[in-house]
Amino acid sequence: MFCPTDRFERAPGVVLRPMPEWGCAYAYTPRRPALTELNTTTWLIATLCDGATLAELEEEFADTVRRVAGDNAARDTLHRGLAMLVEAGIIARTEDAAP
Amino acid sequence: MSNRTRTLLYLRALIDADRTLDEPRLEPVRLHVRTAGSIPPKAVMAAAGYIVVVWTWRTKPEVTRAEIEQWELGHAAELDVAENAAQPMTEIGGASITDAETGTVPSRPMLAYHGTVLARRSVFAPPGRTVQTLWGAWGEGRQWLEAVLSRAPDTIEPEWLQPVARTIVTLRSELMDGEPEVTVIDPSLPL
Amino acid sequence: MSTPGEVSGTPWMARPMKLTLCLTARCPLDCRACYADCGARPAADELDTATWLRLIDELAANGVINVFVEGGEPLARDDAAAILAHAAARMFTTLRTHAVTIDDATAARLADLGIGRVYVDLMGAEAATHDAMVGAPGSFAAAIDGIAALRRHGVPVSLLVILCRPNVAELRALARLAAAVGADEFGVLRLYPLGRARRAWSTLALALDEQMAALAGLAADLPAGLRLMQSWHPNDANCCWQNAAIDPYGHAIGCPYLRDYVDYGDLRTTPWLETWNHPLYRRLRAGRVDGHCPDCASSQLTRGGCRSTAYAFHGRWDAPDPFCVTMNKGTDLRVLPDRPL
Numbered sequence: 001m002f003c004p005t006d007r008f009e010r011a012p013g014v015v016l017r018p019m020p021e022w023g024c025a026y027a028y029t030p031r032r033p034a035l036t037e038l039n040t041t042t043w044l045i046a047t048l049c050d051g052a053t054l055a056e057l058e059e060e061f062a063d064t065v066r067r068v069a070g071d072n073a074a075r076d077t078l079h080r081g082l083a084m085l086v087e088a089g090i091i092a093r094t095e096d097a098a099p
Numbered sequence: 100m101s102n103r104t105r106t107l108l109y110l111r112a113l114i115d116a117d118r119t120l121d122e123p124r125l126e127p128v129r130l131h132v133r134t135a136g137s138i139p140p141k142a143v144m145a146a147a148g149y150i151v152v153v154w155t156w157r158t159k160p161e162v163t164r165a166e167i168e169q170w171e172l173g174h175a176a177e178l179d180v181a182e183n184a185a186q187p188m189t190e191i192g193g194a195s196i197t198d199a200e201t202g203t204v205p206s207r208p209m210l211a212y213h214g215t216v217l218a219r220r221s222v223f224a225p226p227g228r229t230v231q232t233l234w235g236a237w238g239e240g241r242q243w244l245e246a247v248l249s250r251a252p253d254t255i256e257p258e259w260l261q262p263v264a265r266t267i268v269t270l271r272s273e274l275m276d277g278e279p280e281v282t283v284i285d286p287s288l289p290l
Numbered sequence: 291m292s293t294p295g296e297v298s299g300t301p302w303m304a305r306p307m308k309l310t311l312c313l314t315a316r317c318p319l320d321c322r323a324c325y326a327d328c329g330a331r332p333a334a335d336e337l338d339t340a341t342w343l344r345l346i347d348e349l350a351a352n353g354v355i356n357v358f359v360e361g362g363e364p365l366a367r368d369d370a371a372a373i374l375a376h377a378a379a380r381m382f383t384t385l386r387t388h389a390v391t392i393d394d395a396t397a398a399r400l401a402d403l404g405i406g407r408v409y410v411d412l413m414g415a416e417a418a419t420h421d422a423m424v425g426a427p428g429s430f431a432a433a434i435d436g437i438a439a440l441r442r443h444g445v446p447v448s449l450l451v452i453l454c455r456p457n458v459a460e461l462r463a464l465a466r467l468a469a470a471v472g473a474d475e476f477g478v479l480r481l482y483p484l485g486r487a488r489r490a491w492s493t494l495a496l497a498l499d500e501q502m503a504a505l506a507g508l509a510a511d512l513p514a515g516l517r518l519m520q521s522w523h524p525n526d527a528n529c530c531w532q533n534a535a536i537d538p539y540g541h542a543i544g545c546p547y548l549r550d551y552v553d554y555g556d557l558r559t560t561p562w563l564e565t566w567n568h569p570l571y572r573r574l575r576a577g578r579v580d581g582h583c584p585d586c587a588s589s590q591l592t593r594g595g596c597r598s599t600a601y602a603f604h605g606r607w608d609a610p611d612p613f614c615v616t617m618n619k620g621t622d623l624r625v626l627p628d629r630p631l
Binding site: 013015017019021026028030031033034035 | 404
Binding site: 035043 | 103106107109110111114115117118119120121122123124125126128
């Protein structure tokens with residue numbers, strides 16, 4: 001489970017290669033050498049993870065997908081995708097030390 | 100405009116155009132063969148007269164992987180009935196089979212769906228397009244498989260096969276472009 | 291739901307994502323079926339370390355995320371580790387090697403560098419076959435030791451074989467060997483009309499029906515858990531649309547199998563993406579091929595199979611690839627026309 005103040009960003013060394021021609025992106029994770037295909041949803045989440053907090057991510061993700069998904073569905077989808085990206089070593093989570 | 104902003108605009112437009120938010124998904128580029136491990140070992144296949152039927156087919160241009168996977172779930176659910184429960188495999192003559200590798204008697208449904216995979220697992224093959232769908236069958240399942248793949252659903256007995264056959268009709272009418280190329284792998288035949 | 295990326299049946303790529311880097315033509319072996327012509331030019335003509343590093347930076351900046359490093363024998367270069375490390379920090383990096391020089395320390399270093407997979411060529415399942423094919427006694431045993439070292443250090447290994455007359459009878463044994471040594475993939479490559487293989491063609495090449503019979507026998511007897519990679523029908527890729535490659539001298543050649551046939555530009559003086567737009571490169575990527583096989587076209591999204599092979603046999607870039615059962619049309623693959631390169 002993530003906390004609203006957790007921050008998310010690209011894990012060190014990870015290369016994200018958008019492939020707009022095919023509607024997907026590829027990620028290279030050098031620390032555990034692998035190439036992974038991201039579908040539109042995980043690509044969007046990975047793009048949003050630029051050091052933002054979970055709360056910020058929830059807001060921006062919901063805004064981006066608001067024409068096709070309500071807030072609850074968006075939040076659930078974001079959390080599932082985020083968990084997958086962290087597990088794969090593409091996105092790193094840091095607990096916010098700020099009060 | 101920053102790359103991030105440009106990417107977000109693109110993604111928003113793509114999601115809007117698709118009118119759906121796909122389930123988040125990550126896939127190793129070297130795709131897994133979904134059938135791995137689900138097809139019995141060759142010696143067991145040969146003893147049981149297990150056949151594998153492969154349909155190689157082209158998807159309609161607008162069909163996505165997600166739609167194929169949705170079909171898969173429905174198809175697999177129709178096969179997941181008591182009449183098709185896994186049972187100890189027997190040889191064609193009826194004697195039981197012991198798997199030489201594990202020393203156990205393998206237990207399988209008589210009619211199995213082994214999955215649909217990209218026909219070509221080229222590193223950067225675009226998603227979708229030509230795929231292969233695999234089924235396996237042994238015992239009475241061989242006749243069941245032949246029926247659901249080739250006959251009108253309401254002409255098929257036993258009755259539980261009819262919804263299975265209807266999913267095949269859906270596959271052919273909604274996902275498939277043209278006719279499938281059919282390959283039957285029969286390990287009991289000399290190769 | 292729309293899927294971007296396909297324009298009039300031809301896949302579209304604005305710029306390539308993967309590339310083969312033919313690092314060197316140096317090699318301690320003398321393989322009869324080699325696609326390169328190792329040792330034919332002085333090693334001094336090859337790109338130096340600094341130029342390779344600069345090129346890798348240029349590739350990364352332009353979106354290459356996967357590089358396949360081959361040779362010759364890439365590890366024959368003294369600076370191989372530096373170049374591989376530079377690549378692996380920026381893109382998924384795989385290595386093709388004969389593995390004869392891979393000991394425990396080398397395997398550990400390759401694992402530390404982050405090499406994602408190593409492809410090892412074996413020319414036969416028996417030491418006698420392999421060693422005779424590569425012209426170096428002891429190579430088979432050294433390669434097997436090399437694979438074992440790689441596996442001990444957790445590096446995924448694919449075993450490759452170039453299917454030809456001297457090893458066709460050992461194909462199934464090679465698959466079993468691949469599984470036994472811990473490879474999870476067995477790649478059967480066809481004989482390409484290049485380098486030394488071209489010169490030895492008449493003694494190496496098999497008829498298409500012999501090749502298909504060997505593949506069918508292999509498919510029926512593939513060890514559990516071993517993935518098979520092969521490039522015959524319906525996998526006759528015309529992969530020019532997505533391929534890029536650089537030869538040891540810094541020339542863009544589109545595909546390693548085109549190394550004897552094309553030159554899209556000297557990357558010491560020409561930006562890499564400029565070579566992607568070379569008129570011949572664009573033409574080959576369009577996939578316009580006469581009498582293409584519908585099966586292969588539907589599985590590859592492009593038509594006509596390998597351009598290198600088609601050109602070698604028919605002398606035309608729009609000719610069909612005769613290694614496909616549908617497109618062969620009576621071409622005897624054992625006879626390679628003697629065309630000037």
